[in-house]
Amino acid sequence: MKKLIIISCFLSIVGFVSLSFRSEKVINKNYPTLPKDSVGSTKAFMSVYKVLMSARCMNCHPSGNTPLQGDDSHLHTMNVTRGLDGHGVYSMRCSNCHQAENTAGLHMPPGNPKWGLPPANMRMVFQGRTPRELALQLLDPKQNGGRTKAQLIDHMANDALVGWAWHPGEGRTLPPMSRPAFAAQVRLWIAKGAYAPSAKIK
């Protein structure tokens, strides 16, 4: 009887251990995890926030329906409007001027095959958002284009249009850190628990 109890205990432990490894593996498939750390997570997000609020990112995430231009984020000249799909309207479609690549020269139209704003039904506004508001918005699939945390990391780290920010063409400043450093901060923010900064942090 005693032997039977010892064997079943051993089997249970083996079962629990293998199960826990299995669930760990599933989580790791999506995004890396670290022990929860609200301070570390928030600190990482503040680095992410600085990039997202830089002109190269924010100019295409405006609070209104007109994209922004330049390092001073002024309204796009020519009264450009978002349109339902985020790619403009009528004879003012983004790709009518913006090519698949930057047009060479100062003040020439920048370009990317996906050039455009978020669509009207998923505006993903950055402009004017506090760090807390933006963090919560980014984590909410109803406001982030239906993305999971893993997809959010992938978008920030690998999306070609996001990547344009680091190759913006002549006369445009770069975001405040490199893309690999930015992606690392996004991963860290989420791995440590994806905490939103306190509302007191501006």
Add this chain to the structure above:
Amino acid sequence: MITITVNGQRHDIEADPNMPLLWVIRDILGLTGTKFGCGAAQCGACTVHLNGEAVRSCVTKINRAAGQNIVTIEGLSANNNHPLQLAWNEMSVPQCGYCQSGQLMSAAVLLRENPNPTDQDIDDAMSGNICRCGTYQRVRAAIHKAAAMQTEGVKS
């Protein structure tokens, strides 16, 4: 060699793939109705249709147009009788005229997609076409007139 179709005619073009479409249209094909304004997609004078979209040909490389359909002002209608051209003529829209082919090509996309545009729709569609003479009010009025003519069945 790059093949493009302009106003229904195929052309084999010997040119650098980075050459602006505008240069090909004007200097190689001799279709000078499309104008050079700013060269930076800021003014709309060089607007042509690339597969129906009102692209600015000064920044559109010929490579992008390879195998595609282009329509210039010369091909907007068979006999200069697009409702917009008739309305433009009737209301004497142009002053110096330099920007007008671009204005017409942009307006044509608007009317195709929205047969009964409001003033706001017209502003949204036409604000990328600059007119140094300030014919904006007549442009707007003529688009409304062309919309009405189109509804009444004036053939283009």
